[in-house]
Every structure is written in structure tokens, then in C-alpha cells.
Amino acid sequence: MEALDVLKNRRAVRDYTGARVSREVIECLIGAAILAPSAMNLQPWSFAAISGREKVAALGERAKNWLLANLEETSLDPSLRKLIEPPEYRLFHGAPAMVLVLAKSPDIQAAEDCCLAAQNLMLAARDQGLGTCWIGLSRPWFNLTSVKHELKLPEQFEVIAPIILGHPTSWPESHGRKPAEIHWID
Numbered sequence: 001m002e003a004l005d006v007l008k009n010r011r012a013v014r015d016y017t018g019a020r021v022s023r024e025v026i027e028c029l030i031g032a033a034i035l036a037p038s039a040m041n042l043q044p045w046s047f048a049a050i051s052g053r054e055k056v057a058a059l060g061e062r063a064k065n066w067l068l069a070n071l072e073e074t075s076l077d078p079s080l081r082k083l084i085e086p087p088e089y090r091l092f093h094g095a096p097a098m099v100l101v102l103a104k105s106p107d108i109q110a111a112e113d114c115c116l117a118a119q120n121l122m123l124a125a126r127d128q129g130l131g132t133c134w135i136g137l138s139r140p141w142f143n144l145t146s147v148k149h150e151l152k153l154p155e156q157f158e159v160i161a162p163i164i165l166g167h168p169t170s171w172p173e174s175h176g177r178k179p180a181e182i183h184w185i186d
């Protein structure tokens with residue numbers, strides 16, 4: 001796809017077929033992620049790949065339960081409780097794979113760098129016909145020390161972007177965008 005078409009056609013995908021995403025494809029997407037620019041070219045990112053629909057769903061269930069018990073202690077909007085509370089709400093939307101983009105350093109600009117890497121990954125996935133969705137709701141749970149220990153992730157790394165990934169059952173319609181607000185400083 002042309003670059004602009006990839007931008008126009010990417011969507012947050014919340015319904016996936018059962019098809020696996022191979023390790024090679026995930027490696028290729030991470031290869032695109034690390035092409036992102038970073039402050040002073042520090043490249044302060046690291047990645048964790050989780051594959052298998054059951055594994056992703058099981059983590060999602062635990063993250064959801066933790067969130068329901070601790071939502072008010074996080075910086076997330078408490079009104080999100082209504083969205084996630086229904087028993088049928090799946091935090092990871094049935095995805096067969098997930099990539100976490102982690103900041104390796106507490107450098108003030110490391111989070112920005114990781115967001116750019118995450119966007120590259122989502123766009124590269126779209127180019128390959130794969131859907132993605134950034135799951136910010138899961139970030140506080142992934143950043144619990146106990147969870148990082150369990151997943152064998154270095155405790156000092158911060159999870160910035162949890163991104164689910166898979167083959168969409170269909171491509172959602174665009175949500176559209178508000179017109180750009182531009183302050184021309186002439």
C-alpha cells in the first residue's frame with residue numbers, strides 16, 4: 001500500500017479470526033517499529049511478544065479483574081467501569097497475539113519514542129493486512145511489579161504501549177476525524 005493509504009485505512013480492530021500470527025510476522029513488525037525516530041537516537045525501546053489466543057485472553061481476563069478492583073487507584077477515567085464491567089467485555093478482544101512496547105530508560109523522552117515505535121508497528125501491520133488495537137486499559141496491570149516478574153520482564157522497564165494484533169474478521173468503518181485545529185503563526 002502507499003504510505004498515505006496505510007494511514008487512511010488503519011483501524012482499531014476489536015474482532016479477530018482464530019488465525020495465528022507467526023513469529024516471523026511479529027519479528028517483521030518489530031523491525032518496522034524500530035525504524036521510528038528517537039530522541040538523540042537512544043532507541044530506548046524493548047518489546048515483548050505474547051502469542052496464542054488462549055494465553056492473550058487469560059492475561060486479559062486477569063487484567064480486567066484487577067482493573068475492576070483497582071480502577072479508582074489508577075489514572076484511568078473511573079467512568080470506564082461501565083465499559084469494562086459487562087461479563088462479555090474482553091479486554092483483548094479475542095486477539096491471537098500481542099506486542100508490548102516497553103521503555104527501557106526513565107529518560108523523559110523515552111515514552112514518546114516508544115509511542116512512535118508503536119505507531120510504526122500498527123501501520124506496518126495494516127500494510128500486511130493485519131489489524132491492531134492499542135489497549136491502554138491494560139497498561140496499569142502490565143506495569144505491576146508482580147506481573148513484570150511473572151512475564152520475566154525487567155522490573156525497571158515501563159510498559160508504554162500494549163498492542164493486540166491479528167487477522168480482522170472485517171475492517172471497521174472509520175470513526176472519522178474532527179477538522180484539524182490549526183493556529184497559523186504568520
Ligand SMILES: Cc1cc2nc3c(=O)[nH]c(=O)nc-3n(C[C@H](O)[C@H](O)[C@H](O)COP(=O)(O)O)c2cc1C
Pocket residue numbers: 010011012013014133134135136137138174175
Ligand atoms: C493511547 C491509546 C489507548 C487506547 N486504549 C484502548 C483500550 O484500552 N481499549 C480499546 O478497545 N481501544 C483503545 N484504543 C483505541 C482507540 O479507541 C481508537 O484508536 C480510537 O477510537 C480511534 O479509532 P481508530 O484507531 O479506528 O481510528 C486506544 C488508543 C490509543 C491511541
